[in-house]
Amino acid sequence: MNLTMAGAVLVALAVSGVVLTRRRYVVVTVVGVSMLPTLAEGDRVLVRRSALARVRTGDLVVSRPPAGERWATLPTWLIKRAVAVPGDPLPGHVALAVPEGPGARVPPGRVVLLGDNPAESLDSRFCGYFREHQIVGIVVRRLTRGD
Incomplete structure (x- = not known):
């Protein structure tokens, strides 16, 4: 293998790695309190x-908001805490x-999500269960602190 071909292989591997990482991880900015x-x-x-099957009680979860006109003003994604997963007591x-x-008990394919600030959170207390297809993933860590 010549040097040009080896360089092309390395570039292809790097691009593949970036594509796979972007499919697996996403950076989300918190909106609201x-x-x-x-x-x-x-x-x-x-x-x-991540799928709902990987969500554990206590995880911070990113989900799509409930469907319907009533929730149309919400951000594209919500961040809430999983307080009950399938099989847990409601x-x-x-x-x-x-x-x-x-x-x-929480039925299969459903999860109870609550905000840590109950006075200012639109969550399962108002819209019921979040469904499996709404789950985007699990927060791994905070990257930056907002001002």
């Missing part, structure tokens, strides 16, 4: 694209927003 004090407006977080303060009611 629903996650205070954990995350503030303007914070940037690294998110690993938290009492969410029971009014879902059909199953108190004492139920």
